[in-house]
Amino acid sequence: MNHSVIHAPETSLGLSSPESDVNNSPGKSPGTTTKPRGKIRRIVSLVLGGIGPTLVLIGFAAVFYFGHRNDWKIPKFAALTGSAEAVRTDWCEEHSVPESICVQCDPTLMPKGPDYRWCPEHGVHNCPLHHPDVAQLKETPTVLASDLERAARALAIAPRKENNSACAVYETRIQFASVESVKQAGVDVELVERHPIVESISGSGEIVYDPTRLASLASRLPGSVWMVQKNVGDKVAKGELLAVIDAPEVGNLKSNLLRSLAEEKLQQQNVSRLTQAREVIAGSLILDAEAALAKAQADVLNAEQSLRNLGLPVQVDSLRSMSDRQVLDSLRLLGIPDEIRSQLDSQTATTNLLPIVSPIDGAISKRTVAPGEVVDPTRILFQVADTRQMWLTLSVPLESMDQLAVGQSVRFQADGSRHEVQGQLDWISTAADKQTRMVQIRAVLPNSDGHLRSETFGRGQVILRNEPDAIVIPKGSSHWEGCCQVVFVRDKSYFDSPESFKVFHVRSVRLGATNGNYTEVISGVLPGEVIATVGSDVLRAQLLKNNLGAGCDCVAE
Ligand SMILES: [Zn+2]
Ligand SMILES: [Zn+2]
Ligand SMILES: [Zn+2]
Ligand SMILES: [Zn+2]
Known part of the structure; x- marks a missing residue:
């Protein structure tokens, strides 16, 4: 006045x-x-x-x-x-x-709508989610159940900046003399829209091989490297030959089996012969022979098991029906694949050959061996990694722990890559790093297309919420007024006629996540409403001026 x-x-x-x-x-x-x-x-x-x-x-x-x-x-x-x-x-x-x-001085010029006051559920005044009639739209919009559910999710997942329930700023209306004066003030407007919003916790991460899908291979016996079949990067199938070791102990074990088989055969014949002569000999002789046979059979089993322990697939039953010569030929290149056998002279080749085969489908990630080298069981010769699945280790702030749960979706983008990979959070460390106060979390990422490489770095995100239809406003179009976050909503009758009041309503809003240029509004505005964006600082200044004049202290904080 x-x-x-x-x-x-x-x-x-x-x-x-x-x-x-x-x-x-x-x-x-x-x-x-x-x-x-x-x-x-x-x-x-x-x-x-x-x-x-x-x-x-x-x-x-x-x-x-x-x-x-x-x-x-x-x-x-x-x-x-x-x-x-x-x-x-x-x-x-x-x-x-x-x-x-001036509608602020004489509210009867433009009666205010109903005042629903504070909404404790959503933390705004005149909550449009509960009272859609406050929306500055010609027709009262419908608030969907999904809108209320989304707001509940947004409030449950993280603490949001609180508005002051006692703040009276939302009652303010900011008026311009004309459309031209709005333009001259540089005030621009935009629609409140629906847009996808993803809320996430991000951290820097590293890709490593999944240790449960990583095989480190050594020779099971001392020996020398007789042949190497695979190189780093080669894809290998489970059971595929990587190298062959010349290990004298293999020859010894095969000899043991041969000897045991011969002894077993001998004792078998002995028992048969004595049994036929049962009438004329002492029973104790038969018992002794049977005991000797049992011992020979046990020796065969032992020898067989020793070879199997080395991964050599020996079939004793079939050997028993073979001639000595056939048994020798069968054992000589035991475990050596046919394509290698064909390159060898099976009559003169050593019986010491011990194949090293891949225990998993994967690719050779390390090879530390060359033909002729002397090796023993303590030395790792190959590492085979199944890269169809990789581990992502992320460091995230300790404060975000409450929001994380195993099973949440995780996205990762390697540095310098445009390819995003999605997996699942499957482990959260129970300890934090003493210095950095960061906590390690882990996700398993599928990698059948091979984009991920071990020991590469990048940015990972744990997806807390993925909202395809969030209510959004342009980032930066809301203002903190000391105790309330506010936007300026254009009156629904703004363009009705040149005489209609050029009014912006102050509305308190509760903000959610920001993605790029979009900021989610948990509650405070509804899609279709028009708010000041660029130049809304002018309205903010006017608000500040009005409320200083009215003696509102909270705005000046
Ligand atoms: Zn006035
Ligand atoms: Zn509400
Ligand atoms: Zn106030
Ligand atoms: Zn306030």
């Missing part, structure tokens, strides 16, 4: 005068020089210093526009002395609009 009506002599004046006035005294509004309003006014001037000229322009534009529209006398300005002396009629200094249309 602060009127600044200053009468000045009517002199001729160009329309450029207001601008030159602005240039002469930047940062000051017309009222300041002629009618200071004490301490609060000065504070406002200081605070608004940066945008002072803009507000001045708004003021002038408003006066001119309003004057034209209502066929009034155009206000005259005296620039002769260089001081700003304006003729002002019908002007609300506090709200920067003509007094006759």
Whole structure:
């Protein structure tokens, strides 16, 4: 209600005068020089210093526009002395609009909608999720059950910045004199939309082989490397030959088996012979022979098992029906695949050959052996990795532990790669790093296309929420007012006619996650509403000014 009506002599004046006035005294509004309003006014001037000229322009534009529209006398300005002396009629200094249309000063001009006050569930005033009629839309929108569920998820997953339930800022309306003055203030608007929002916890990560799918292979016996079949990077199938070791112990074990088989045969014949002569010999002789046979059979089993322990697939039953010569041929190249056998002269080849085969499907990730080298069981010759599945280890902040759970979806992008891989969180460390206060978590990532490589680094995300239809506003279009996060919602009747009030409603909002240029609104606005985006700082400044004037302390915090 602060009127600044200053009468000045009517002199001729160009329309450029207001601008030159602005240039002469930047940062000051017309009222300041002629009618200071004490301490609060000065504070406002200081605070608004940066945008002072803009507000001045708004003021002038408003006066001119309003004057034209209502066929009034155009206000005259005296620039002769260089001081700003304006003729002002019908002007609300506090709200920067003509007094006759100032809805803040005279709310009956534009009755306020219902006041539903604080929503404890969503932490906003006039919660549109519960009271969609507060939306600045021509028709009351329908709030879907999925909207309420999404808001509940968003509030459950992480602590969100709290608004002050006692804050009265949401009752404020910010008015412009005209559409032109909104444009001149540089205020731009955008629709509240639906857009996918992903909320995640990210951290730097490293890819390693899945140790449960990693085989380190050594020779099971000492010997020398007779042949190497595979190189680093070669794909191998389970059971495929990697190398052949010449191990004398293998020859010995085969000899043992041969000898045991011969002994078993001998004792078998002995028992048969004695049994046929049962009538004429002592029973104890038969018992002794049977004991000797049992021992020979045990020796065969032992010899067979010793070879099997080396991975040599010996079939004793079939050997028993063979001639000695056939048995020798069968054992000589035991375990050596046919394609290698064909390269060897089976009559003269050593019987010491011990094949090393891959125990899994995978690829050779390490090879530390060359033909001719002497090896023993303590030395790792090959590492075979099944790379169809890899481990991702991520370091995430200790504070995020409450939000993590095994089974959550994890995304990873290796440095320098555009390929994103998705897997599942399957382990969370029970300890944090002493220095960094980071916690290690692990995900298993599928890698059938081979994009992931061991010991590479990148960024990983644990997906907490993946909301395809979140309610979003442009990032940066909401403001923290000391105790409330607010947006400026354009009145639904804004464009009804030139006379309709050019009003933005202050609405408290609760923000969720931000992805790129989109910020999720948990509650506070609904899709289709129009909010100030670019230049909304002008509205913020006006809000600050209004509330300082009204003595609202929370805004100044
Ligand atoms: Zn007013
Ligand atoms: Zn609510
Ligand atoms: Zn307040
Ligand atoms: Zn407040």
